[in-house]
Amino acid sequence: MLKLSKKADYALIAVRHLAAHGAEHSHSAADIAEAYGISPQLLAKVLQRLAKHGLLTARHGSNGGYQLARHPKNISALEVISAVDGPLMITSCTTNHGTCDQSMTCTVREPLRKVNESILQVLRSVSISQMTEDSPEAELVGLPS
Amino acid sequence: MLKLSKKADYALIAVRHLAAHGAEHSHSAADIAEAYGISPQLLAKVLQRLAKHGLLTARHGSNGGYQLARHPKNISALEVISAVDGPLMITSCTTNHGTCDQSMTCTVREPLRKVNESILQVLRSVSISQMTEDSPEAELVGLPS
């Protein structure tokens, strides 16, 4: 229903947290989870995926945890979301059409592909650092006036 | 996972079909369904919702069916989608925060609300008539260069 998963939500929250609270020291999954009342185990899995995709660096052991791998200015919301949820395509059968069932001569595929690309562009244009500063101005993102 | 439902897909296909195939006579749910290999009953329900939201006009009885209620130029993809899937909000807890569980002081809510608004704007900027002409040009929609 065009809604992003809770995992993606959590991922954004966590990454934003890392960006906002000193990019120096690492934060453990448990700490972050507690700060927002999220299940620690679930958040752990989410953070693992983010680390696997190179968005975070992980350190084991005491005083370990996660850190941003890059400057928050260079991490887009899209990266975070698709790291957790997989490639974002708005329909079941865009681009690599992974089973556009029926013949259906799916007439809306092409227009929707463009819409999809636009949404990607929106998400791509939002950086994590933009999300930390809950700027009062800065209305719509990535859109013409 | 930020994907639109099949019902929304079907709705777009059907509305586009009505726009493309003579806005004069009506088309029955069964006819449209057959044309694209969709379950007639399911499509019927979808069309009913579209009619309920004033996007289509319905006529009972023989030679009845559905017609566009407005010129396809004045029907946006957003209207079609949200008629079928309900109001489009990207997170579980945007605007009318219908149960942003936990205290969580959900830090990403505000930034995501803006992203949501941008996506709405993209969808709003795509008209059905735009979807009928599978224009080779006209790349990204609703986005700045």
Added chain:
DNA sequence: ACTAATACGACCAATACGGTCGTAATATAA
């Protein structure tokens, strides 16, 4: 060694979604 953390896969439970069925209402045509 002990402990604090990540890593990861298997697994379960709840919800959402796609799809069907049955029945009523309504309009057209014969």
Added chain:
DNA sequence: TTATATTACGACCGTATTGGTCGTATTAGT
């Protein structure tokens, strides 16, 4: 005025997806 074609609508079910847990291995610091 009867038959037929169609919309209208709610209840229902099976399956797929997702949220969330558990157990265990691994790695690093003290």
